Amino acid sequence: MAITQTTTRAGISRDTLVKWAPLLVLLVLCAFFAVMEPRFLSTRNFARILIAATPTLMVAIGVTFIIIMGSIDLSMEGAVSVCAVAFAYCFLWLGGTLASWAWLAIPFAMLVGAVLGFVNGLIHVKLKIPSFMASLAMGFVGTGLAMVMTGGDRIRIEDELFRALLTERIFGFPLMVYVAGLFLLIAWFIQTRTTLGRNFYAVGGGEDLAVASGLNVARVRIMGFTLAGVFFAVGALLAVGRIGIAETATGNNFMFLSITAVVVGGTALWGGIGGVWNTLVGVLIVFVIGNGMVVIGLPGYVQDAVLGLLVILAVILSTDRKSISFVK
């Protein structure tokens, strides 16, 4: 009888090509911009790209987990604002410098993120509201909450120690890049080595089947949104570290940027496929395009269109068209 392995290995298969397509796109983009403007290809410029990209990377990693589950989280703008503002108030209240107890503001902000994510997950799971709507509404609540907390003011974080995230460099890259790298590794660890991480893939691959296997899907979902909230908080911390200001607008533009990055990186919106490395590549693609267009001097009003075209192109290249019957 014919119970044997059915995979075939023949040269570079289409599978492999699709898998590495996002990285190829990234490299081609870099090469293109480097040819157009050699200065693109310098450590300092890569440092600039990474400084701009790290907060989005954290937010995108958070939402990656949710997208792997086949859900979506649109609450990041609100969550980032609330976390940034909560951090700033707590930081200043506790002394305003990392050398004092004010460092506690960092775990506090992550806790705030976790709580927001938890509530978001709770509303989605317990009230049985699809995550798109639940998180969209939660995003409004978050932005509104940040507004109520600040009354519209901006809070400045002047502490040199905290701002060392931006100003202190090792091998040409500021500390925040290394912090983001650390959290990327943590996310990778969660994705591959923990039960929760693997369960995200199970839920995304087939939720009803996962339930039948005895998986507590409601718990996995709520935990997923909580985890995403923590990463949103880290994104908020880096965003504050970058410009030294916490305000209601800190969260602006994260929503479409992070989701676009996740999809461009090859994580499928219908769930089950992709991961944090894809997201890293996706975020880099988006920010390399953004930086490269300014660097080669494209006029502002063309940049949107070029970004749009390249995003479509990147997604087309990294989609395995044979494995899906349709897309909506």
Add this chain to the structure above:
Amino acid sequence: MYQLNQVDKKFPGVHALKSVDFTIGRGEIVGLVGENGAGKSTLMKVIYGAYQPDGGTITIDGKTVRFQNPRQAMDHGIGMVFQEQSLITNLTVAENIFLGFEQQFVRWGVIDWKAMTAAAKRQLAKVKLAIDPATVTSKLSFAQRQLVELAKVLTLEERIDGDLVILLDEPTSVLAREEVELLFSLVRELTSRASFIFVSHRMDEVLELSDRIYVMKDGAVVDVVAQAEAQVEAIQHKMVGRDVDKEYYREQKQRPYDASKVLASFDNVSVAGKYDGISFDLHAGEVLCLVGTEGSGREAILRTVFGLEKPTSGTIKVKGAPYARTTAQEAVARGVGYVPRERKVEGIVNGMTVYENMTLSQMKNYSSGGVLRIAEEKALAEDWIKRLSIKTPDVYKDCGGLSGGNQQKVVLAKWRSGGSDIILLDHPTRGLDIGAKEDVYDMVREMCDAGAGIILVADTLEEAIGLSHTILVLKDGVFQKRFDGSPGDKPSLYDLVHHMI
């Protein structure tokens, strides 16, 4: 050992289980049969904890238990092998096997992949499957997946000290005969450790495997028979509540086909990776059956006729001419109708009403300038509901809410009412109860009498033999042998199997 006493379950408007008594002893294999809607699946859901009974008790070794969810049932040694494939295809085999029970491999919050892989290997050995546990499940064949499912349930062995009860829900529906044999021998071996509840529509298999057989009808257990005393006709009589026609496959109604009228023809057609060099003619009034194991190219041929696959070489002619563009629209326009295996996904649109489903493929016949003539649609639906005795309260009923048999009738009505005369049947009786199956067989004969040609991929070999005028045996996408299936001169099971493997 495991007992259900007077278990009752009610849903709004339905009394699904009526004080059911059910016992299973240590190491026993118990068969469970009944028509669709007889309460089998509800009973199974109560057993594995997906439903909580409204009345009665469940006891294990005399102790009363109550499960809030499948997980608690698992903790008491009750596992389930699902009818629809329940493996998550983007996970590896090892991950699937231990889904929900990864904790045993977690050290300081980290999954020990080596340990899990090793444990998965042990489980796979139990079902004699030699595959790498790190394989992604989507790359496995259906038969392999079925065995992985069994391996997954058998993890209960390690987790539970007490007795195990394993439910097998239609485990053989996607398996070839040999694979079924392998599964049965495995199950028999495993009775040293577990009891099995075996649910199937294939009466012969139930009789072959089970020590005792429970027969259900209308939510109640109507009979329990021991293997030695079991007779197919008697059980079917109990299930259906009437005598089952001896001429099950309606052979007496089989008429010779019109050899002068070719509806569709394949001339040396290939689809890369699916099948190679297939030729045949389909005539008016003919049932042409494609026989082979899963992956032998049967389904791909059907999909080619329907314009969903583009041939890489060779010529297809439908009604005398090749397709101008290989699309389903073109096929439908030529009078091809497709009754897919995945009835709920491809057959009917869940969420649309009965009449909407019936006219879906032929809306242009019921519209003027793109505007629908809904009254005519409803009249059509009412007509066909009567002709095929479809059980539905009205034409507005959501098709997704009908039983499997009635859904299948809606699909058939869709094509027949639109005048399709090349009908592609992919497992048309899959998951249907006997009564509904017989209705389908009747319809096959009626369609042939009306001059339609049918290409069939049957659910069982018996069905293939019983229904067909012509049988083509395929193996790995290559044509093996052609059998003539005139009444009285039909090939035997053995003849076919011989060429399939």
Add this chain to the structure above:
Amino acid sequence: MSLEKLKPWFPWLTLAVLVLLVGAVNPAFFNPSGMVALVADIVPLFIMALGMTFAIYIGGIDLSMQQVANLVTVVATVYLAQFGIFVAVLCIAAGFGIGALSGWITTRQFVPSFVATLAMGFIALSGARFLSGERALSMDAEARDASFGWMFGNTAGVPHELVIAGVLLAIAWFLQTRTTFGRALKAVGAGELAAVASGLKVDKIKIMAFALSGTFAAIAGLMFSVKLSGGDANLANGFLILAIVAVLVGGTPLTGGVGGVINTLVGTLIVVVIRSAMVYLEVDATMQQMIFGIILIVAIAMTIDRSKMRIVK
């Protein structure tokens, strides 16, 4: 059983409850002329939501609508002088074309509509910025009144905007319920594979759905442009999220095949009542957004029909 029958009416009930609540606190809300003005004002938003309904009805989404409307405000303003009323044709063609292109990218290139339409929106925005020379343009008042003055009059106390909205709603409703196209949309939304296996031209239908959403976006943009008598690349900002919310609150879930244009009418009214309730109930300015979010959660929790959803994602 009775609950089952009530479910389709939940959005209406929610609307009624909201209206009564606001009216009870501030009876001025019931002033008929105020209400008519209130409803007339949301017509562009409603038209946008109407278009969004088609995209969501087939299980997709159209995030390019706001940018299409932005582009159309610029096109209308720039070419009004040249083409007069026929500038409408140009606008609608632009909307139709961009929508159809989004649909083509989604169905033929397998780019999820979320990303495809977002990216197409960027392209439309670039077009708007380029064409407008990156400044706010205004229409010549006389040319505007000559060509489109009819859009904003009153006949027997009924604002023409409402008439236009009513006509578009009727067309959309007719399309959805009475035509083969509408039936095909439903089939694609509820069971795409079954629609394929029934021989429907699924790709064409999906592309048409996006083209329609683009067309409605263009109509909304045109109306808005005429109403404001000008155009620029940001003029229609703020429409997108509200249009999506209106569709969802109305009870058309993102999974497709359920709900429809009438639901969108209710959804838009709910959104507008919530929004104007902020003004009527004198909600503190800094609190408004938060309260909007909370009420939204409550409204969605009340209006969505969970019986049609097997898995809540």
Add this chain to the structure above:
Amino acid sequence: MSEFIKDFIEKEKINRRNFLFASAYGLGGAAALGALGPTMARAALTDPTIAWSYRNRTNPYWNEIVSGGEAFVQSLGMSKDALTHLINEGSSEKSLADVKAILAKTGGNLALAIDTNDAPNARPVVEAVAEAGAYVSTLWNKTDDLHPWDFGDNYVSHMSWSDEGPAEQTARILLDAMGGKGGVVHLGGIASNNPAIERLNGLKNALKDYPDVALLAAEPADWDTQKANQVMSAFLTRYGDEITGVHCANDTIAYGVLEALRAEGIEGMPIVSYDGNPQAVQLVSERKILATVFTNPHWGGGITAALAYHAAIGSFKPSEEPNEHREFYGPTIMVQPEDALEFKANYLDSVPTYDWNDFWGPSNGPITYK
């Protein structure tokens, strides 16, 4: 190649603009206004609701505007909560809908101060207010063909700032600090916003007298700190040491620029900005910013509300006022390092108490159209 593309696109854009200007000019002559006069002008209102409609609360500029509005309301002996806030979140649609809602709610018994978010939105807002018999004063955004005197008393006034002159002044300070040579980059506001365009024009005017300074690039940063941060980073890559000065369209942009420079360890880069926010003034005193222009949003916010209110209660009759009292420029004060601390003490740390009946005292002359 990139140069070629850029040039081509630039030319196209100029052609397009020329075309627009030409057509606007040609038609402008034929434009006849005033068809929509006041329909139901009331003599005066008693105790009208006072409302301020503005973009958002996340920008310090608008917070200052609002504080002025509140100060005015308090000067009338009411609590500052008596001022109704309408926030449009950058949506013209919401801006208009909110105005309609509050008109319906108050039955037209309203004195409205508003920035309509986008210039085209001003006309429908003013028309709605006039039709309801309420009174409105606008700030910043309106189209050039819309004038208060076409609406009798109900459209009380419009205040704007001519940014071109002050922006040119700051640009000169910047260019002098650069030693009259090198390269300057400009980070602008939302591209289509009027002040964004004027502020860039100011720089361009100044550059005419500094032939040795090149305008390296001008990109919109949407009044947004984070966006400005990213654009400045990319500028640094592209031009590196060629950049010897930065011209920012407002203070929030300057903050992002400062942080981008800080990340690179660049200090002492000459920067000028606009708006005169407290934080920016502080930075000016520390010489991190060379100059900013204070437009006194507190006074602007208060006086706009005051004009609408007093016209509404009949303290004065707008239609009897000369045109320069109905369309006028707001005050601008140049803030430079020498006087920054003194200025901060006088205007920001302790906000001066203004006479809200002195409507036109600090204003800066009638609005002129080009």
